[in-house]
Amino acid sequence: MKSKVKETPLISQYNRIKAKYHDNILLFRVGDFYETFGNDAIIASKILDIVLTKRANGSSNIELAGFPYHSLQTYLPKLVRSGNKVAICEQLEDPKMTKKIVKRGVTEIITPGVTFNDNTLEIKKNNFLASVYIDKLFGISFLDATTGDFFTYEGDEISIKRLINSFNPKEILISKTQINELKNKFTNFYKTEIDDWIFDYDFNINILNEHFNTKSLKGFGINGMKNSIVTSGVCLHYIKETSNNNIFHINSISRIDNKSNVWIDQFTIKNLEIINQNSEDLSLIDIIDSTNTPMGSRLLKRWVLFPLTCKKDIIERHKSVQLLKDDQPLRLFIDEKLKFISDIERICSKIATTKISPKSCVDLMNSCILINEIKVYLNNSLDFKKISSKINPLENLINIINHTIVDNPPALVSKGNFIKNGVNVELDELRKVKRNAEIYLDNLLKEEIEKTEISSLKIGFNNIFGYYFEVRNTHKEKVPDNWTRKQTLVSAERYINDELKELEIKILTSNGRIQEIELSEYEILIKKLNEFINDIKSNSKIISTIDCLLSFSKVSIDNNYVRPKIIDKVSIEIKNGRHPIIEKSLPIGEKYIPNNIILNKDYQQILMITGPNMSGKSAVLRQTALIVILAQIGCFVPAEKAEIGIFDKIFTRVGASDNISSGESTFMVEMNETASIVNNLSKRSLIILDEIGRGTSTYDGISIAWAIAKYIHDIDYKPLTLFATHYHELNEMEKKYSRIKNFHVSIKNLGDKILFLRKLVKGGTSHSFGIHVGKMAGLPAQIINTSEKILKDLEQKKPSNKVNEIDELQLTIFDNNSSEMKEIKKILDNVDIENMTPVDSLIQLSNLKQILKNK
Template identity: 30%
Template sequence: MFEQYLSIKEQYPDALLFYRMGDFYELFFEDAETAARELSITLTSRNPNDASRIPMAGVPHHSAKDYLARLLEKGYKVAICDQVEDPRQAKGLVKRAVTRVLTPATVLEDESLDAKEETFLAALFWNDRTDTGALAWAEFSTGEWTGFESKKEQELWQWVHKLRPRELLIADGPAALHKEMRAFLDEGISLVPMPAKAYFDHAAAVARLLKAQRVTDLAVLDLTDKPELARCLGAILAYLEHTQLQEATHLAPFAPLDRSRHLLVDEITERNLELFVRLDGKKGPGSLWHAIDRTITPMGGRLLRQRMRQPWREMTPILDTQAMVAFFHDQDGLRQETAQALKAVGDLERLSTRVCLGRSMPRDLTGLRQSLAGLPHLRGLLTAAAPPPALAKLLDRWDDLGDCFDLLHRALTDSPPPTITDGGLIRPDFQPELTELADLADHGEEKLKALLAAEQAAHALPRLKLGYNRVFGHYFELPAAASKQAPAHWERRQTLANCERYVTAELKSLEQKLLSATEQRNALEHKIFLEIRDRMAQARPRLLFMADALAGIDYWQGLAETARRWDWTRPTLHDGLALRIIAGRHPVVEAVQGASSFIPNDLDLDDDRRILLITGPNMAGKSTVLRQTALIVLLAQMGGYVPAREARIGLVDRVFSRVGASDNLAQGRSTFMVEMTETARILRQATRRSLVILDEIGRGTATFDGLALAWAVVEDLARRQGGLRTLFATHYHELTSLEGRIPGVRNCNIAVKEYGGEIIFLRRLVPGPADKSYGVEVARLAGVPPRVVHRARELLQILEKQGGEGRARFVEQMACPAMLPGMEPPPLPGPAAPAVSPQALELRKALQALDVEHLTPVQALTLLHDWKQRWGKPD
């Protein structure tokens, strides 16, 4: 047995080998120690008294799924080694073989999958000779896959970070993964180095692709001019064949990702806007997903995630989606009935995948039956409500899959068992042969009694009895005195002192049927189940079409329900660059705090206001305004309603964000280094149609360094393509002097009111710069000890008195023409403090004595002329 175990384990060194022994899966050696540690199960030994003891651990076969799910969640691979022959018929050791390798990205079981999240398997390849690379990814449980090529290696890694695949295939070798790139990978991503020649070879990849997609030319897949992408796709196919031990026949027709059709939200923006998780990495309240997800089905939930990652940037799909959402938004009864109908729909995509790959269990087919049962009713609901054109077109192509439902309804029992070999799967009346076997298995005793009664009546033998023993089986028994009346065709089997025992051909035939009826019935039900599964597998294209249709309906009603619940409005989108939001709110903050606690804000970006410099104290709400603007744009280009009284959105191609402060110790990057890296990406990649939100640029370094960098960033954003749409929150009040100096730059501030020595945050965005930062007051509100606050106020007064002139000189120098591109700025003057001249002292006294309120215009002109004669002449 150990020889067999070790020979199989040698083929799968990187996986935990679950070796089937009776009713248990056993693990040995290092695998047993790992499983015992990760699953908290008992570590035993095959030979505990031997010096060369072999560690051993096991889990029951019937409950292995739970243990497997826990191991996969931790990133382990598991090779399932099953008995591949009947132990009753085996001669010697039962044959065993690995039937499947479970990996984090190739699981199909619901226990290991989040219903509304994708689980991606990705492959990345970079060709140094051509300076071109590609990234491809597949959702194995649904069969969807796509990818793209790029001349920018950094862009590929950005997408890896954005998609967060559970497994990433890379070409094995010293240059396969740059050291600095490792830090981009989350802990949940398993790197899988694969032999480049075996997995990323172009010729082999093309052969696998053509076979898997059943095409004869790469042009059909739009891959003729994308060799690196073909390599990645071939690597995915090879990996699936290796782990699943069968061809990936369920994969959808491949199409490269068209990034030009979607608003791009990079991984940094996705994190900063807290689309799916909060900044602390946790799910739940505080994320946009939690605030807007009202989908019912798993397919609808996954479509919502896809649209949040990739909103549209084309007008037509946005307007079509808006029309659908409005259709459900305006009809509360229809929306509620639709949601109720969708509750009966299971995950058609993943169900059909398990069916197609032969991995489905009875509950999968009953789930499919339940999902199909309500399709006619749902179609009737939508058709009767005068749907918009796009939905009407979908309903014209609607497929109730009535033939599939009818087959499943007629064949499957109401509550089949969890396995496919124990019988009880198929209704007895589904086939005549099955009816007979079920009748025998369930009513065998009655048939024996009926045969006895028939023999008694036919031969006038009222004393005839029916008996059974292990030697002869069933028999007829006559008293010795009546043995002469036994028919001639009866076969005597045993003579006893007071009776004779007989068998008949009919009794032996019935007995044989009874003995084998259960086994034959189970075998026939298994055969019928496989035939039904094959029929459902052939219907997979139809099932996937309806899965897409139901996902869309669920997506639309979910957005409509969210809009109705929070009183959102339908935005207007246009091809210009202006962006106008009236009474906009932050959808997540509003969901957490309630609508009554949130103060809306107006915001305008147009030709005269391309860059808004937003000032105000900490905690006033600058970051909230920045984030809510970006979220409103995303929601609008998803086709949904937005949290505002009115919104006019000029289409956006990318949303960039530089928000918050964080370091990256794994890369050895300080907070300021991370800030500058993210800023550099924005300045290099932003286009005329982008929306940029920046929060506190330059705060991680010395004051003048940070101010100079923030100033230069504003200049660059204003100079490029007539000015990029930007919201720039800052504490550098010196930047507010840029209004009027640089076209398109305007000042705004978050209003604050001082009352009774306290500050009140009004949360309103108003025109103009803030008068001061209120940093010391915010520190006091945060609970900083009074002695520290008091000392800070003293120091602030000193710094304000001594540093005012120096700060003014700095602003004057930064705003002078020497700041034009390509020219070096003049050296800043030192903080000289020249002696005050007698003339200046005399002028100061004259100003102090001047009564401005009672000065007439003529007196003022006369006084000014007199002063100029006395003190205005050159020295």
């Protein structure tokens, strides 16, 4: 029988604690170090690039890796950003006060979605924790514990995916029974399994009512939304369990209302480069974010991802931007003040969790003073008086901090000396004793130098021996007999005497007591600050809004944007519109070529745009959608003039890509995205389609592109559409369908070269100039020459491009008497055309294609 491996008491204690937090990296405090053991040590050593060693553990060894306790703020963010949950295990008693093993316990758990550590957070981004649950409908909640932002929603899978991609949570909580069903739906996100009982409805409605001190959730507009209540309660429970902190700064929850915001899915966010989550490429948010405060930047990102659909609210933002743009003194004054306002939104969470530093207290006070200066200035403006009246001056908060904390306090409480004189009488007296003691030390040193004639004599201090005299070896014969030697060094010896020991007791006693009083007064201060959290958060929202509007005004001035006219009619009329991202990426001196766009439901619903690669088709499509988004978030737009109706959904299908990991080809991905568009249309939709059908054969592609364009034209909603294509055959649609108009991006043919004019003009084109583009890209001359010969040969043999009946376009090239054609005919005879959806037709088309492949 194998004997049980003996463990040291320390490792035995570690294993007991680790068993409770098995899915966390356990940082185990041992003296002045945080140690990791076993597999945790192996993981930590790789991530942190620290030495991996082994420690004796009874009859065996165990892996060990650690770092000094004061380096926690350096190493902790690296562990969390690597996607790890970290449990911090502290010593709960003074090692000097016990002869047994020191008591230890986990005081905090840091996860990707729950952290209050500044070094693990991104200043300009929210750190959302999410929870998802399915019971017929999907329920989802998003909670940023550092700002108190709390949102929830109930709906279908498509809406949930859209929200997850927009909010970009750092961690998603899923019940153990649903993890297999959901984990593949939300790839590229950190997911945590939670016990099923935590998703109980009664349990979570009690958590929410208890937290918000309510009897009903009607006031938040989520009463009766069972799945939303479940996921919201799960988020709160998880934060309370992991942080061991008060979180009463989370004082509200908002229901996400799709009707109030424009639907922008993950494809559109990516295709339009609205936000580049994991890329350094320039995005729309980079262009328009000229905010001064972290909370302003976070709010601006939400504005961009959730544009408004309420005309009144949009115009109200435009009006404010215009006022700031026109009033230079006001704009410059606010801009200068905002630069020095701290992240008061996140300071609220630090107050609630008692993690606020003395320095942050002063930052909060100074920010409140600056906000009051803005309030006074805005009071002089009739247009902004309504906003300024909502700002709370918080004079009591300013006075409390000013009375308690010194002007230049340390960032860490442990540094001490941050409470002002006059706050506590005993503290003032002890500080006087400490100051005098230091004078006594100097006097004692002078006296002993005179007595001993040791000119190099010094008084030093360390945690082991306390205060001591240090005597160099050249003078040790002069040491008096009544001195006691405490330590021998290579070139010196250290001694103490009775006078020095008495002085040490006085100094150390006063130091300890000073620290106790400062901490006590600081706790009193934090309790007082808790009373102001709601008012601080309210001011933060107002300042964030002002910051965003100011950013829009600055960007509009710098980039020559104009105020768009928002109209009730669903139409777009843009004069000399520009792409906001591309125009900022051009080489110095090169100007962007602007274009006009007119879209309406009366006579120009769909623009069929042709032209060669690199001519600028995609830029025209994207800039139109970006101008609409800018207008509906309240920003001015890059154009000479713009009249824009209100849209509630913006769809894009751009470029060719595949999803190999899910077994989906380029064409299947294209069809899935297109199906998502046609199945979610509304009467206020804007559609951007770029190169539909190029993921399959030419005839298949033309057929599908034609069918999709026809469906969009004929559907009652009449969604406005920009349709870029290489298929010149689609130009024939203008003759058949009244609201489809042909346009092309013009070029100038210079014989063996082409010049891109990048101007959108009426009429279609039948030339792709692909060989010219290949030549420009640097293809060898041999390939270019061969391709030109093949092109001439094909052009002589090909039939007319004219399409008389689209349903005959592909079928006429097959033998009608073949077995395959008979099988296809049989399938088509059984098709219920009247009740087919666009997705059904695409699936049926795929089946027919498979029959031909098996030929």
